[in-house]
Amino acid sequence: MTDYAAWIGRQESVADIAATPLDKSLPDAAKILAVLGRRGIAAAPRIRFVARVSNYNDEIPVIADGVDPTADRRVFKLASAIVSGTWLPPEEKKSVVMGARLAQELGLKVGDSLLVIAQTVDDVTNADEYSVVGLLDTPAPEVNESGLYMSLADARALLVAPSAPGGYATEVDAALPRAATLDAAIAKGEKTAAALRPELPGLRVDSIAYLARDYLAVRDAKATYSFVLIFVVLVIAAVGIVNTILMSVYSRIREIGVLRAYGMTRREISTLFTLEGLALGAIGSILGVALGALLDLALIVKGVSLAGFGSAAGSLPLSGVLRGEWNPRTMLTGFLFGLVVALVAARIPARQAAKLEPTSALRFQ
Numbered sequence: 528m529t530d531y532a533a534w535i536g537r538q539e540s541v542a543d544i545a546a547t548p549l550d551k552s553l554p555d556a557a558k559i560l561a562v563l564g565r566r567g568i569a570a571a572p573r574i575r576f577v578a579r580v581s582n583y584n585d586e587i588p589v590i591a592d593g594v595d596p597t598a599d600r601r602v603f604k605l606a607s608a609i610v611s612g613t614w615l616p617p618e619e620k621k622s623v624v625m626g627a628r629l630a631q632e633l634g635l636k637v638g639d640s641l642l643v644i645a646q647t648v649d650d651v652t653n654a655d656e657y658s659v660v661g662l663l664d665t666p667a668p669e670v671n672e673s674g675l676y677m678s679l680a681d682a683r684a685l686l687v688a689p690s691a692p693g694g695y696a697t698e699v700d701a702a703l704p705r706a707a708t709l710d711a712a713i714a715k716g717e718k719t720a721a722a723l724r725p726e727l728p729g730l731r732v733d734s735i736a737y738l739a740r741d742y743l744a745v746r747d748a749k750a751t752y753s754f755v756l757i758f759v760v761l762v763i764a765a766v767g768i769v770n771t772i773l774m775s776v777y778s779r780i781r782e783i784g785v786l787r788a789y790g791m792t793r794r795e796i797s798t799l800f801t802l803e804g805l806a807l808g809a810i811g812s813i814l815g816v817a818l819g820a821l822l823d824l825a826l827i828v829k830g831v832s833l834a835g836f837g838s839a840a841g842s843l844p845l846s847g848v849l850r851g852e853w854n855p856r857t858m859l860t861g862f863l864f865g866l867v868v869a870l871v872a873a874r875i876p877a878r879q880a881a882k883l884e885p886t887s888a889l890r891f892q
Contacts, residue, residue, distance in 0.1 A: 529702035532716040536698040538731045556696040571598040572696035574682045578645040582633045591675040593682020602702040612637035612661035624661040626671040765872040773876040787885035797881040808869020826851030
């Protein structure tokens with residue numbers, strides 16, 4: 528498995544990226560692929576363009592991509608998101624894969640034909656007929672609703688004049704071996720992008736950290752809010768521990784008097800109730816981590832379907848399956864923090880118990 532790591536394109540195309548400029552193609556996609564190949568980085572060239580698709584009755588604008596069917600599978604996971612039909616066959620010409628919702632809106636299914644209309648590199652309108660070989664259902668609503676994929680050869684035949692140089696592409700996408708965590712994947716992507724820039728002068732190399740900056744900003748904000756929530760939960764837990772130990776102290780005041788009469792010092796009484804609070808915290812922390820690990824395992828294996836949450840919130844997709852990941856550092860932090868909170872919280876009733884005089888404790892009713 529791989530993680531998307533970097534986008535490579537012409538610097539001047541970035542300012543006009545929303546218009547998918549075909550006239551700002553890469554000067555030599557083959558050279559870029561060779562550089563990435565020497566580093567052992569999976570890469571896939573693409574041609575992104577604006578098109579219109581028609582079922583001969585209705586017409587819908589889409590963002591289309593010409594892809595290398597084989598290389599693209601090593602970088603992206605689109606092939607695993609096929610819900611009907613197959614991914615683009617390398618040997619089959621004039622075939623397309625499209626978003627399931629787009630196909631539904633046009634009333635198309637696998638095996639049907641559609642017309643693709645686009646402006647060529649020379650600003651001439653061109654059109655051709657293609658067969659639908661697969662339908663996609665991905666976590667990205669824009670792909671499901673307006674995504675269209677065809678082979679690089681078909682895209683070049685549709686968009687590029689015969690006199691254009693071979694290997695025409697508007698971008699190259701790169702991926703690295705799957706990292707253990709998202710932070711590790713981001714760090715690897717940044718390091719790889721920094722190493723590639725000197726080898727690809729004049730080109731723009733954007734890492735996944737830059738491409739996903741909006742998502743990462745939301746993630747950081749969510750982490751802050753989560754910390755506040757966790758802090759509130761821990762405060763509530765601390766109050767519960769204090770209350771439990773105080774109840775234990777007041778229900779055993781006469782026993783404390785007996786212990787003091789037998790010679791136990793205030794420090795020993797304080798230590799006794801402190802250890803009791805620490806034991807409660809340890810048991811609670813162990814049970815909490817165990818329960819959290821089980822819930823996390825369920826999220827990792829099965830996940831939670833987001834289909835019922837709508838299509839999107841802003842630019843964030845709300846479809847597909849939400850899955851968890853193992854985070855031993857967070858589990859260890861939660862366990863240790865629970866112990867510290869329990870220890871600090873137990874000191875209050877422990878000191879209260881140590882202050883009791885034996886005579887007063889023995890007369891307590």
